[in-house]
Amino acid sequence: MSAELEAIMSQVAIDTLEKLAFMFAFSDEGEEGRPWDSMVAGSVSFTGPFSGTLVMAISIEVLQVLAANMLGLDDGEETTQDHRSDALKETINIICGNLLPAIAGDEVVFDIGVPGILPADQEMKKGAGIPDGLDPSAKVTLDLDEGQCVLFLFLDGEIPKDIVLP
Amino acid sequence: MAINILIVDDSGVMRSMIIRTLRMTEVPLGEIHQAGNGREGLDILDEQWIDLAIVDINMPVMNGEEMIDRMHEDPEMNGIPVIVVSTEGSKARIERLEHKGAVFIHKPFTAEIVCDTINSILGLGENDER
Numbered sequence: 001m002s003a004e005l006e007a008i009m010s011q012v013a014i015d016t017l018e019k020l021a022f023m024f025a026f027s028d029e030g031e032e033g034r035p036w037d038s039m040v041a042g043s044v045s046f047t048g049p050f051s052g053t054l055v056m057a058i059s060i061e062v063l064q065v066l067a068a069n070m071l072g073l074d075d076g077e078e079t080t081q082d083h084r085s086d087a088l089k090e091t092i093n094i095i096c097g098n099l100l101p102a103i104a105g106d107e108v109v110f111d112i113g114v115p116g117i118l119p120a121d122q123e124m125k126k127g128a129g130i131p132d133g134l135d136p137s138a139k140v141t142l143d144l145d146e147g148q149c150v151l152f153l154f155l156d157g158e159i160p161k162d163i164v165l166p
Numbered sequence: 167m168a169i170n171i172l173i174v175d176d177s178g179v180m181r182s183m184i185i186r187t188l189r190m191t192e193v194p195l196g197e198i199h200q201a202g203n204g205r206e207g208l209d210i211l212d213e214q215w216i217d218l219a220i221v222d223i224n225m226p227v228m229n230g231e232e233m234i235d236r237m238h239e240d241p242e243m244n245g246i247p248v249i250v251v252s253t254e255g256s257k258a259r260i261e262r263l264e265h266k267g268a269v270f271i272h273k274p275f276t277a278e279i280v281c282d283t284i285n286s287i288l289g290l291g292e293n294d295e296r
Contacts, residue, residue: 016274020273071182071186072182072183082178083178086178097273107257107258109258112224114224
C-alpha cells in the first residue's frame, strides 16, 4: 500500500510543480534528506472517506524559485516572505486537491482544510498537530535543481477496503 | 469591448497567477478587481460593473459556492458569467457547480484552458478574422 501511495503522491507532486511553476522534479529514492533547518514546511488536513494531513517540506531555495515562478517575476526580482508562504500554502492545497481523487477516485467527496505554515521552531509532527506515535503512510522525496521537496501523508487510520488504488 | 473581471481567491499568489495568465491571452481586458473571499467579492459586485467573475471555492469567511448562490439570488448579479478555478476533485461537487451555471477549471491550469474557457463563456472570437 505504501509503495502505491508513494508512486501516486510522487506523480501528483511532479505534475503540480511542473504545471504550476514550470519546475521539473524527480523522485529521489535515497533516504538522505536535507537538514530540516534548511527547509520550510506547511500542512493541510482533510476529511472524507479517510482523513489525514499532508505535510510538505521544501528547501528555502526551492521555495524562492517556486514563488517567483508562480508570480512570473523576472530574474533578480525578489519575493517577499508573504509571497513565499502563500506560494507554499497554495502548492500544498493543489497537491492535496489532486492527490485525494488520484487515490480514491472522483466519486467520493473530501473536505480540505485551510493550509498553514508550520512553526520553524517546532518539531514537524507537533507543528502539524499529528500524534507523536503516528508514522507517515507515505513519504516522497523529490529532487529539483535548487534543492529538495519532501511530502509526508499521515492518515488517521486505514484507507477503507472499498477504495481500490488505481 | 473591454472585459471587466473580478478574481476571488484567498491566495494573493494565485490571484497574481490568474491575472498574469489573463494578460497572456487575447481577451480584451478592462478593469481587473480582486477579492480574498466570497463576501469581499459580493461587495465588489455591488459597487462595480463586472463582466466575468473568476472564483475559487475553498475560501475562509464565505466560500465560492455560497458566493455563487448569493449572486443567483440578486437580479443585478444573476446574469454575470462565473468561472470556478479550484482544486475540487469530486465529480458530484463539480456537477453541482455546473448546474448552478458555473464553468469549471481545475488547478493547476494552463493559459490555453483559461483563454478557451473565457472565449467560450463570453462568446469572444467567434467572428474574428483569422
